[in-house]
Amino acid sequence: MHSSLLTVSMSFVAVCSATLAPQLASANLLTNPGFEVSAWTTANNVLTNFPGFQGVWGPEVGGITGATGGVTPASGVNMLEMYDDGLSYTQTFQSVDVSAFSTMINTGSATVTGDAFFNTVGGYIGAFSAVNISFHSGPSYGTLLGGSGSGTLTLDGNPLTWEQATISSLIPIGTTWMVFQVAYQNASIGNNPGFVDDAHMDILPAPGAIALLGLAGLCNRRRRN
Ligand SMILES: [Ca+2]
Numbered sequence: 001m002h003s004s005l006l007t008v009s010m011s012f013v014a015v016c017s018a019t020l021a022p023q024l025a026s027a028n029l030l031t032n033p034g035f036e037v038s039a040w041t042t043a044n045n046v047l048t049n050f051p052g053f054q055g056v057w058g059p060e061v062g063g064i065t066g067a068t069g070g071v072t073p074a075s076g077v078n079m080l081e082m083y084d085d086g087l088s089y090t091q092t093f094q095s096v097d098v099s100a101f102s103t104m105i106n107t108g109s110a111t112v113t114g115d116a117f118f119n120t121v122g123g124y125i126g127a128f129s130a131v132n133i134s135f136h137s138g139p140s141y142g143t144l145l146g147g148s149g150s151g152t153l154t155l156d157g158n159p160l161t162w163e164q165a166t167i168s169s170l171i172p173i174g175t176t177w178m179v180f181q182v183a184y185q186n187a188s189i190g191n192n193p194g195f196v197d198d199a200h201m202d203i204l205p206a207p208g209a210i211a212l213l214g215l216a217g218l219c220n221r222r223r224r225n
């Protein structure tokens with residue numbers, strides 16, 4: 001290769017790396033996503049004080065446990081365990097400050113994806129689980145702008161399988177806080193525990209992602225040349 005071509009090629013790769021690294025999918029925005037840190041608060045604390053309990057899981061009824069009831073965590077040694085709260089759904093929440101993404105969000109085209117793995121005890125078929133994200137313009141639930149809708153899943157009866165529910169949604173302009181939620185329909189789990197592990201949420205610049213994929217492809221072609 002001619003030395004000047006090599007210089008051009010190398011600088012192009014440098015530009016590609018610098019441009020792509022920060023703009024593809026954000027890192028997982030959830031704290032303690034695999035429930036390995038055995039510390040939690042209440043759902044009420046999370047929902048009434050986003051900043052004070054940011055990044056801390058808040059179950060309505062439940063906590064973090066190691067392997068139990070024939071169920072082994074999907075990853076690591078711990079997982080979330082939830083029980084019937086006596087209402088319709090038993091839910092666990094985490095608040096996340098996403099104001100660092102405001103520029104991207106306020107284009108009106110950024111999307112959020114969320115997912116988590118669900119499992120329940122053996123022989124119990126039909127546990128109904130869900131993942132959901134709500135959007136807020138400030139650090140309180142009352143600033144609700146809307147929700148993602150729920151990604152739902154009816155679980156199998158095999159305690160050896162973890163099944164993933166996912167959600168993807170456009171993020172409303174003005175969103176500065178999100179609340180990530182995992183839930184089980186009470187009637188569907190009876191007195192059994194519902195487990196959750198490996199939760200995940202990230203923000204993507206929707207149409208930009210396609211453009212960036214094109215750029216990534218171009219970068220890859222240049223690298224091969
Ligand atoms: Ca885990």
Ligand SMILES: [Ca+2]
Nearest residue numbers: 119158159161
């Ligand atoms: Ca299962």
